Amino acid sequence: MLGKALTYLLLLACSAVFMLPFLFMLTTALKSSAAVLTIPPKIFPSVYHWENFGDAMRMMRFWKLLGNTMTITGLTIAGTLLSCTLVAFGFARFDFKGRSFWFLVLISTMLIPGQITMIPLYLLMKWLGWIDTIKPLTVPAFFGTAFYIFLLRQFFMTVPRELDEAAIIDGCGPMRLLLKIMLPLIRPALATVTIFTFMHTWNDFLGPLIYLQSDNMRTLSLGLYSFQGEYVSQWHYLMAASILLMLPCLLVFFFFQRYFIEGTTVTGIKG
Template identity: 70%
Template sequence: MKQQKWTMALINYSLLALISIVLLVPFMVMLTTALKDSATVLSIPPEIIPVKAHWSNFMTAIEKMDFLLLLRNTLIHTVSVIIGTLISCSLVAYGFARLQFAGRNFWFLVLIVTMIIPGQITMIPMYIMMRWVGWIDTFYPLIVPAFFGTAFYIFLMRQFFMTIPRELDDAATIDGCGPFRIFYRIMLPLVKPVLATITIFTFMGIWNDFLGPLIYLQSDNMKTLSLGLYVFQGTHATEWNLLMAASIIVMLPCLLIFFFFQRYFIEGAAVSGIKG
């Protein structure tokens, strides 16, 4: 039995290692291409590992992309959406999970039903609304909707709030705490894992968002990194080393965020019941 157990463990770890290598190959190709010069990018036979690493490609890509302007716009967009999502979703989820009011289950069902509506259906009405209020070519169409909640994140946080014992609410009420004070003094510290999970999901989704900025942002000084990378690709389509360097620069914050917050991400996913 012990030998069989070790054999199965060896097979499992070997499969995981193989899958990891396969998934890392595109990133390694991107990195090695970014470190080559223009003459060796498409050389035959291909140069797997560059003889001389050209780290200057990253600085060249940053300069040609106007990186600081794009980074500023992306940070404004991303941080604002994260703040709006955490505030709105936590408040709504707390209300659905801990407060008693007429029609609570019905309105929660309505909220869940909205999750099946594709974003393509609401895209045109949203654009018409934003144009009507004069918000085109501003960050408002990308930021303001986040302060009205996201159905999936509300559902996720509600399930997390439901696991917290009701006795904590009763004890706080006896001590004179109202619903809002219970929310920010007791509940929020207990749901840090799911807040971290939502922060990671939101950051990755907004940082890499291309369609939203493409629809609402028109001026060059309003573009985000995803749009800047798209423009950079059009103007430097044949310079693969610079294009790969720019792609790594844009992708790097997502990797760092997941690396530093993965403990909270795994804990939040496990407790909230996400599978897969």
């Protein structure tokens, strides 16, 4: 009992340490410009300026950037779930010549650094005329991602083969088997892929920096970068804008952490 109590105390202490940067951001966002530069610094302001969030949203054109980011994120999640689920289902449930070889080739692509394919992909997107559009950031998701295919394939492998046989006897085809039986059983894995894709796409900075050029096409990450350069000395506005950018990721992880943990722990049961 004592050991369990000490474990909880240690976890609470570690949580407090990890929460300190977020607490600093929040308290700084609620201070006035003069209070931020007060020496000695105060952790909590004497007057809370909640209007800083509204001012930061107005100065960085938050709603326009939010719309662009949500569009790119939504299409990327849809493309990733569609393509990765179909490919993983094929590798897990169908026996075809060279299945192990092609799966090994797929997994091997994860060893290729993104910096190597950056220039060829840019030249391809430029040749297609997709620069300064959302297509370079969304269309590749519809062709699958090796890591997510591997994760979903491992989850498919945990489903007993007897379910396939029973469904086939009842007249189920491959697509009906996938939609009616498999997908409900792998919801934790689908939730995990959704969370990973959301966080990566929402916080992506390099992709929009390379492919998006006009101000109307910017995402929140690019908007925050420009905001930082324009209001470099306005720390309270900068912290408010940073919290607005990271808040959706915190909420998604908070509400779906059960599926996230379940999806990442079960994938290694059966290979």
